[in-house]
Amino acid sequence: MSLVIAIDGPAASGKGTLARRLAAHYGLPHLDTGLLYRAVACALLDEGLQLDDAEAAVAAARGLSLTDFDETRLRARDMGEAASVVAAMPPVRAALIDMQRSFAARPEGAALDGRDIGTVVCPGASVKIFVTASPETRATRRALELAGRGEEADYAAILEDVKKRDARDSGRSAAPLKAAEDAVTLDTTDLDIEEAFAAALKIVEARRG
Ligand code: CDP
Ligand code: CDP
Numbered sequence: 001m002s003l004v005i006a007i008d009g010p011a012a013s014g015k016g017t018l019a020r021r022l023a024a025h026y027g028l029p030h031l032d033t034g035l036l037y038r039a040v041a042c043a044l045l046d047e048g049l050q051l052d053d054a055e056a057a058v059a060a061a062r063g064l065s066l067t068d069f070d071e072t073r074l075r076a077r078d079m080g081e082a083a084s085v086v087a088a089m090p091p092v093r094a095a096l097i098d099m100q101r102s103f104a105a106r107p108e109g110a111a112l113d114g115r116d117i118g119t120v121v122c123p124g125a126s127v128k129i130f131v132t133a134s135p136e137t138r139a140t141r142r143a144l145e146l147a148g149r150g151e152e153a154d155y156a157a158i159l160e161d162v163k164k165r166d167a168r169d170s171g172r173s174a175a176p177l178k179a180a181e182d183a184v185t186l187d188t189t190d191l192d193i194e195e196a197f198a199a200a201l202k203i204v205e206a207r208r209g
Helices: 015-026 034-046 054-062 077-086 090-104 117-121 135-148 155-171 193-208
Strands: 004-008 030-032 110-114 127-132 184-187
Touching (some): 015 030, 015 110, 015 193, 034 077, 034 090, 054 090, 090 110, 090 117, 117 127, 135 155, 184 193
Parallel strands (some): 004 127, 030 110, 127 184
């Protein structure tokens, strides 16, 4: 059976890094599903439209190709916030689900990370990991990441962002951020990347049996 690894968690918990590392380790393709929501938001902003314009957001989601977007722009701080607004609209989520499920159904397997991979996109995934870390740790990580890219990185403002986005993502009715019942939670507050990867690898190996 193919190996499908589902990694979910809040902003800057390290889920993308873990999904990428696990994908490389097992030779799987990796999809960062947050980029899809970021790209829909980016398409609306580029056209001067409101982020809550559901019709335009669905149209952007249907024709979406990530190669049309500049990844640095998608990963900018304001785009995370904008993505979380478009992601709360159920028709936008519905328009993106087939693409994610087709990716996960590749014969060789796949690793996907996001908010609802274990709960909605791939409920039958072989392994589900819910990655967490304290808001303060996550804000510190994001500030370092942004500073490394030469972006403004005010810690207090980033902490505020992280908390606001967590609340919106967890509180929405459509595919809220939460651990699947059969997910293993990995708290990375006190783990560096290597330690978190080693712990994630153990979880995958245990599940593979
Ligand atoms: O990397 P970070 O966790 O900051 O953000 P992201 O994973 O790129 O996701 C940006 C936003 O997209 C999130 O705050 C969610 O609102 C939304 N998202 C979602 O709803 N479902 C997913 N599977 C992935 C992202
Ligand atoms: O995908 P997500 O937004 O959950 O987080 P990420 O992009 O994987 O990680 C956010 C930042 O935290 C990156 O700069 C990682 O290198 C860093 N990180 C870390 O310092 N320690 C960890 N255990 C995991 C990630």
